[in-house]
Amino acid sequence: MGFLQAMAQMGQSETKEGLEAYLIRPMDRDGKEIRVWLQVNGDLEEPLDIAGVSRIDLADYSANGAGLKDYMYRKPAGSNTTWAFSPIHKAGKMKNDPDKSLEVLCPPGWREDKDTHFHKIRNRILMDYEKEGFFVPGSVDQVIAAMEEKIHMVLSDLDNKQSYIIIFGIDQEGAFLYPGRVSAFENYFQQKLAQNLDGGKKSKKPDSNQEKNCSLCNAVMDSVFGLNKVFKFNTFDKVSVLAGLDKNEITHSFPVCRSCFEDISAGRGKVDRELNNSSVLPKINIWAIPEAVGDSDPRIFNRFLDTWEKNLEDKNVGGAGERTEGMYFSRLAQTGQGLIFHFVFWEQNNAQEIVHLMVEDVPPERLARLESTWQRVCKQQFGWQKDTDLDFAIRSIYATLTNFAGKSQGDKMVFRDFTLEIIGAMLQGEVLPVDMFKRFIVPRLPRLVYENKPGDYRRSMYYAELWVEYMQALNREVI
Incomplete structure (x- = not known):
């Protein structure tokens, strides 16, 4: 419950208008936009009569400056869907060679090649606009044909150093109208959002056997929303972090009202943008979600967010995709009283989100104690002259156990899970499994020496002793 309340509080801190509670940024890091300027006959009322493409150009994409409303982007509902919420395709990195970039975009025979970008754009984004009556029939083929002719306008400027999105907008007298500024695109988004949230049906009404009140705010519900549309790890074919049931029973599993759903959805977007860290543990995303507690001054919560956002802008804190040394757990530890944090360690696996660890109600004082104890042990018992932070400590336990796992992928998975078990116990203030740590390490010493250079295995043994x-x-400090 604390995790969801914190997510809702994060969402409430956002200024949301219209669809913004459901929107996210197309990319978390700066990159490039390949803009496709659509020519429309007549006015911009639906169905749009698209005559072709006036030009294709490149524009800079700023993750911090991207307006949610302009891009009107939301992740696709699934990996195999034949529609998208908005006319934006995430193309990833291109090639340094124009001919090779053309091969991944639209090589000869691309209509039969499902891996090419043009095939995905035509069949998994644009065609549904015709099917649903938002484009005049035949518009998509005209757009694709024009793109094949004009894609050369940007080929020589593409590279493999940054990520790209391909975005479709309207050419209005030389000005590029982003999707969120076009009523036809907005109406399409709203229609698809309603279908997606309600499982393709109209909003469900609470039935006679179901809770009549929101599970979070206790308000009487007119419509029921499930959290599986916000968190992919809240699936209804298995019990996970949040209650999981058969999908036919979705409205019985922690149902929430529209207002709370929008708050949680907006909170998820803000956490992904500002409080997600992927630099401490490889392939693991870490959320640290703040929540004001008790009778604490609400200004403490707002001040924390303002300071954190400013540090993100200055690139002093590791946000999504940033690799910044020692500025995540350490900064959380300096927060002071009035807040607690809810930690989630999760992994993105294609369309899946796999939660490995969740720890709720962690006060910043505990983080500060973890850091100060680490620094004291390093100085007093190992003679370190320079302080290192809690981020360094957590990275070192992962690196040490990974080295002892050797080349075995199975052992690496076991040691990663054991690393997370140790981190979880640290965050919860529990007794740490020292004896288990030794039983993991000692039998693998011979293999460590055999498979590694002297400098490497000595370093691993040194850090094992330190830990x-x-x-x-x-x-000794646990009561």
């Missing part, structure tokens, strides 16, 4: 001392020091 034994650190965990024992923390255990």
Whole structure:
């Protein structure tokens, strides 16, 4: 419950108008836009009568400056859907060679090649606009034909150093209208959003056997919303972090009202943008979601967010995709009283989101103690002259156990899970498994020496000893 309340509080801190609660940025990092300027006959009322493409050009994409309303982007409902919420295609990185870029965009025979970008754009984004009556029949083929002719306008400027999105907008007397500024695109988005949230049906009414009140705010519900549309790990074929049931029973599993759903959805978007860290543990995303507690001054929560956002703008804190040393857990530890944090460690696996660890109600004072104890052990028992932070400590336990796992992928998975178990116990203030740590390490010493250079295995053994001392020091402080 604390996790969801914190997400809702994050969403409430956003200024939301219209669809903004459901929108996210197309890319978390700066990149490039390949803009396709659509020519429309007549006015911009639906169905749009698209005559072709006036030009294709490149524009800079700023992750911090991107307006949610302009792009009107939301992740596709699934990996195999034949429609998208908005006319935006995430193309990823291109090639340094124009001919090779053309091969991934629209090589000869691309209509039969499902891996090419033009095939995906035509069949998984644009065609549904015709099917649903938002484009005049035949418009998509005219757009694609014009794109094949004009894609050379940008080929020589593409490279593999940054990511690209292909975005379709309207050419209005030389000005590029982004999707969110075109009523036909907005109406299409709203129609698809309603279908997606309600499982393709009209909004469900609470039935006689179902809770009549929102599980979060206790308000009487007119329509029921499930959280599987916000969190992919809240699936209804298995019990996960949030209650999981058969999909036919979706409205019985922690149903929420529209207002709370919008708050949680907006909160998820803000956490992804500003409080997600992927630099501490490889392939693991970490959320640290703040929540004001008790009778604390609400200005503490707002001040924390303002400071964090400013640090993100200055690139002093590791946000999504940033690799910044020692500025995530350490900064959280400096927050002070009035807030607690809810941590989620999760992994993106294609369209899946796999939660490996969730720890709720972590006060910043505990993080500060973890960091100060680490620094004391490093200085007093190992003679370090320079302080290192909690981020460094957590990275070091992962690196150390990974080295002892050797080349075995199976062992690496086991050691990664054990690393997360240790981190979870640290965040919860529990006794750490020192004896288990030793049982993992000692039998693998011969293989460590055999498979590695002397400098590497000595470093691993050194850090293993350091972590034994650190965990024992923390255990002495556990009441």
